[in-house]
Amino acid sequence: MSHYLVTGGAGFIGSALVRRLLEKGEQVRVVDNFSTGLRANLQEVIGRIELLEGDLAEEAVARRAVAGADYVLHQAAIPSVPRSIEDPIASNRANITATLNLLVAARDAGVKRLVYASSSSAYGDSETLPKVETQPENPISPYALTKLAGEKYAVMFHRLYGFSTVSLRYFNVFGPRQNPGSPYSGVISRFLSAAFGGRRPTVHGDGEQSRDFTFVENVVSANLLASRAESASGMVINVGTGERHTLNELLRALGAILGRDLKPEYVARRAGDVRHSQADIGRARQYLGYEVKVGFEEGLRRTVTWFQEAVQS
Numbered sequence: 269m270s271h272y273l274v275t276g277g278a279g280f281i282g283s284a285l286v287r288r289l290l291e292k293g294e295q296v297r298v299v300d301n302f303s304t305g306l307r308a309n310l311q312e313v314i315g316r317i318e319l320l321e322g323d324l325a326e327e328a329v330a331r332r333a334v335a336g337a338d339y340v341l342h343q344a345a346i347p348s349v350p351r352s353i354e355d356p357i358a359s360n361r362a363n364i365t366a367t368l369n370l371l372v373a374a375r376d377a378g379v380k381r382l383v384y385a386s387s388s389s390a391y392g393d394s395e396t397l398p399k400v401e402t403q404p405e406n407p408i409s410p411y412a413l414t415k416l417a418g419e420k421y422a423v424m425f426h427r428l429y430g431f432s433t434v435s436l437r438y439f440n441v442f443g444p445r446q447n448p449g450s451p452y453s454g455v456i457s458r459f460l461s462a463a464f465g466g467r468r469p470t471v472h473g474d475g476e477q478s479r480d481f482t483f484v485e486n487v488v489s490a491n492l493l494a495s496r497a498e499s500a501s502g503m504v505i506n507v508g509t510g511e512r513h514t515l516n517e518l519l520r521a522l523g524a525i526l527g528r529d530l531k532p533e534y535v536a537r538r539a540g541d542v543r544h545s546q547a548d549i550g551r552a553r554q555y556l557g558y559e560v561k562v563g564f565e566e567g568l569r570r571t572v573t574w575f576q577e578a579v580q581s
C-alpha cells in the first residue's frame with residue numbers, strides 16, 4: 269500500500285482519482301480549500317480518507333499536506349479561462365503560488381514523485397494539429413499562463429533538485445461530477461445543465477471551434493501510470509484522446525443520446541478562447557503505456573446517465 273496525497277481531491281477530477289486509489293487499496297489523503305471543490309464529491313468515501321481542509325497557497329498547509337506521502341497528484345487549481353480573465357490574481361495564487369509551495373514541501377519531505385495537472389491551454393492558438401509536446405507554447409489567457417508556469421516549475425524542480433515530477437497536459441476533461449452548478453464549468457457540463465434545466469445551451473461563437481474532449485477515466489488512468497513510470501521523470505505529456513469534435517457536433521451527439529434536438533443560442537465568442545485543440549498522444553503511449561479507455565460517445569453516455577441520476581436525487 270502506498271500513501272497518496274490528492275490535492276484538490278474534492279474536485280471533479282481529484283475525487284475521481286480518490287475513488288480509484290481507494291479501489292486499488294491505497295492510502296489516501298486529500299487537501300482541499302473547497303473554493304471550487306464540493307464536499308458532496310467525497311461523501312461516499314469520507315470515512316476512508318484523511319481530509320485536510322486548507323489552502324496550499326499557505327506554506328504551512330503545503331508542509332502538513334505532504335508529510336508521509338509517497339506520491340502527490342496535484343489537481344488543486346482554479347480552472348476556467350473566463351474566471352482567470354475576471355480575476356487573474358486569484359488564479360495566479362491558486363495555480364502558481366500554491367504549486368510552488370507544494371513542490372518545495374514535497375521535495376523537502378522526500379516524496380517519490382509529484383504528478384502535476386497541466387493543461388492543453390498551454391498551446392494556445394497554434395496552427396499545428398494535433399498539438400505535440402515539442403511545439404512552442406503560446407498561452408493566451410491568464411489561466412493558460414498560470415498552468416504553464418506551474419508546469420515549468422515542475423520541470424525545473426526535476427532538473428535543479430532531482431525531484432521527480434511528471435506534468436500531464438489534460439485536454440478538455442469531462443464526466444460525472446463536473447460541477448453542473450458552476451457557470452465556469454466545462455462546456456459539456458454547461459450544455460447538460462441547460463438541457464436538464466429546460467434552457468437553451470449557449471454557444472460562444474459559431475460552434476465550429478473544436479476540442480479533444482477527454483472522459484475523466486482516461487485522465488485517472490494516466491495519473492496512476494504517471495506516478496510509477498520510471499522513464500517519465502521530468503517530462504511533459506499530453507493526455508487526451510487524439511480526436512477532436514466541434515461544439516456543433518457535440519450538441520448533435522448529446523441530442524441523439526437525449527432523444528431531442530438541443531437548440532442552442534449563439535452569442536459572441538469568448539475572450540481568450542482557443543479555436544481548435546487536439547492532442548498528439550504518442551508520448552503518453554510511449555512513456556506511460558497510456559491508451560484511451562473510454563471514447564467520446566461512451567463518455568457522453570456515462571455523463572448523461574450521471575446527470576439524469578443527479579437531477580432525480
Ligand code: UD1
Nearest residue numbers: 347348349387388389440454455458470471472538542545
Ligand atoms: C480550457 C483548456 C482546458 C482546461 C480548461 C479549464 C484549451 C483548449 N482547453 O478549456 O485544457 O482544462 O480550460 O477550464 O485551452 N463554451 C460555450 N458555451 C458554454 C461554455 C463554453 O460555447 O456554455 C465554449 C467555449 O467558448 C470554448 C469551448 O466551449 O470554445 C470549451 O470551453 P470550456 O469547456 O470552458 O473549456 P476551454 O476553455 O476550452
